[in-house]
Amino acid sequence: MALTGSRPAPTHVLAHLSDTHLIAAGGLLAGHIDTEAQLRKALARVESSGERVDALVLSGDLADSGDPAAYELLRDIVDPVVARLGCALVLTGGNHDERRPMARTLHGIDTDAPQDTVTDCEGLRVIAIDSAVPGYHHGGFTDDQYAWLANELATPAEHGTILVIHHAPITYRSPVMQLLDFDDVDRLRAVVEGSDVRAVLSGHLHVTSFGTLGSVPVIVAGGVSYVDDVGAPRELLMGVDGPQSWNLVEVHADQVVATVVPIEQHETWPALSAAVTEFMETVPEADRREVFSRKRT
Numbered sequence: 001m002a003l004t005g006s007r008p009a010p011t012h013v014l015a016h017l018s019d020t021h022l023i024a025a026g027g028l029l030a031g032h033i034d035t036e037a038q039l040r041k042a043l044a045r046v047e048s049s050g051e052r053v054d055a056l057v058l059s060g061d062l063a064d065s066g067d068p069a070a071y072e073l074l075r076d077i078v079d080p081v082v083a084r085l086g087c088a089l090v091l092t093g094g095n096h097d098e099r100r101p102m103a104r105t106l107h108g109i110d111t112d113a114p115q116d117t118v119t120d121c122e123g124l125r126v127i128a129i130d131s132a133v134p135g136y137h138h139g140g141f142t143d144d145q146y147a148w149l150a151n152e153l154a155t156p157a158e159h160g161t162i163l164v165i166h167h168a169p170i171t172y173r174s175p176v177m178q179l180l181d182f183d184d185v186d187r188l189r190a191v192v193e194g195s196d197v198r199a200v201l202s203g204h205l206h207v208t209s210f211g212t213l214g215s216v217p218v219i220v221a222g223g224v225s226y227v228d229d230v231g232a233p234r235e236l237l238m239g240v241d242g243p244q245s246w247n248l249v250e251v252h253a254d255q256v257v258a259t260v261v262p263i264e265q266h267e268t269w270p271a272l273s274a275a276v277t278e279f280m281e282t283v284p285e286a287d288r289r290e291v292f293s294r295k296r297t
């Protein structure tokens with residue numbers, strides 16, 4: 001269908017994937033999840049969407065155990081996709097990552113310092129900050145990271161800022177995950193308050209979830225590798241092989257919209273017949289809502 005939308009197109013489009021938990025050499029997560037296949041399927045869906053992606057965002061737990069070979073595998077899988085999309089690649093670490101092998105492979109430097117990055121996507125600033133606390137699974141920033149972030153945010157960007165933080169700064173239902181959450185949400189909220197931050201993109205929870213950090217939306221991408229079964233009682237932490245997903249994040253002049261994209265390709269059918277779409281193309285734009293929206297008896 002060649003119809004253009006009746007709303008302005010987004011200024012920027014981000015494909016947000018999280019928690020790939022990659023295992024190299026065909027290893028299986030929990031004995032049955034093929035993490036490489038999951039990432040390949042997710043990226044195939046990014047490409048098949050036909051969206052003009054400005055940045056591919058991977059928000060941590062890139063590797064399941066910090067294995068250097070897993071980061072090599074990540075590069076092998078992701079780099080060709082980024083090249084075909086012609087987009088930026090934004091990466092940050094999570095609690096399952098290890099900084100030195102991640103920095104060596106993904107950033108080309110030998111260090112265990114966090115690799116916090118600022119990426120300019122045509123005026124949209126994407127800041128990725130590594131919230132992994134070395135030696136622990138909960139999240140947080142060092143004093144230096146807070147200072148660095150405040151300094152970056154001191155100057156607004158043309159289209160505002162998207163923050164990428166593995167540990168979602170929201171209260172999730174699981175008592176177990178609350179022991180592993182971002183440790184000082186109040187301090188982060190204070191840094192973000194009054195800045196040009198328009199959304200926080202996170203992972204770690206292995207579910208699609210939404211919350212707020214002050215007035216800023218927090219958008220959590222469900223896991224690419226596996227998902228937490230939200231249908232189970234909150235005291236339990238039950239992994240499930242499905243429904244894995246990623247988020248299509250569309251940044252508009254006046255809003256940020258996230259849409260969940262299931263990784264599994266199910267059978268589809270045209271919800272509109274070809275005859276209807278062809279007819280609609282002949283209707284003048286000013287008449288299209290009346291023609292298309294009106295109920296017919």
Ligand SMILES: [Fe+2]
Pocket residue numbers: 019021061094096204205206
């Ligand atoms: Fe994870």
Ligand SMILES: [Fe+2]
Pocket residue numbers: 061094095096166203204205
């Ligand atoms: Fe995590």
